Amino acid sequence: MSEAPRVAIIMGSQSDWPTMERAAQMLDKLEIAYDARIVSAHRTPDRLVEFAKGAEADGFKVIIAGAGGAAHLPGMVAAMTHLPVLGVPVQSRALSGQDSLLSIVQMPAGIPVGTLAIGEAGAANAGLLAASILSTSDEALAGRLKALRAEQTASVAERPSST
Ligand code: RP5
Numbered sequence: 001m002s003e004a005p006r007v008a009i010i011m012g013s014q015s016d017w018p019t020m021e022r023a024a025q026m027l028d029k030l031e032i033a034y035d036a037r038i039v040s041a042h043r044t045p046d047r048l049v050e051f052a053k054g055a056e057a058d059g060f061k062v063i064i065a066g067a068g069g070a071a072h073l074p075g076m077v078a079a080m081t082h083l084p085v086l087g088v089p090v091q092s093r094a095l096s097g098q099d100s101l102l103s104i105v106q107m108p109a110g111i112p113v114g115t116l117a118i119g120e121a122g123a124a125n126a127g128l129l130a131a132s133i134l135s136t137s138d139e140a141l142a143g144r145l146k147a148l149r150a151e152q153t154a155s156v157a158e159r160p161s162s163t
Helices: 014-029 045-054 073-079 098-105 120-135 139-154
Strands: 007-011 034-038 062-068 085-090
Touching: 007 014, 007 073, 014 034, 014 062, 014 085, 014 120, 045 073, 062 073, 062 098, 062 120, 073 085, 073 098, 085 098, 085 120, 120 139
Parallel strands: 007 034, 007 062, 062 085
Antiparallel strands: none
């Protein structure tokens, strides 16, 4: 894909990638260019500041941020940019992602993070939601998104098949 990436997928750790890859796969399916990066709020705070403050100038339109545990990444990024930030709570080992969810969703008024479901479904839906946001100013993408939804609807059988 030669188009400049419009979506940034950031995550707190390499260990988040199997989850966040679901967002990337959705963007691939919809032919949306993205850049995936590891940016940790706790382990690489300077990288976080540099990324968040430069995101608009770098051409990003939407940021998908996934993190687990004490998941400060989406909120900290949202604090430093006006771009839409979609937060994905990664399923943690200790508390099954409930900690991640609560860390991401409970933002104070004024700094929004659009919080998705815990885990892979949340990551896939973050990709779709990023596409929806971009589709409001991109007719070709809106067409691809509608086609994907129609395909999904058509794939659901009316009755269960026997196993
Ligand atoms: C968070 O800590 C990351 O987002 C990850 O979900 C979690 C665990 O990270 P690792 O110890 O696996 O690197 O910052």
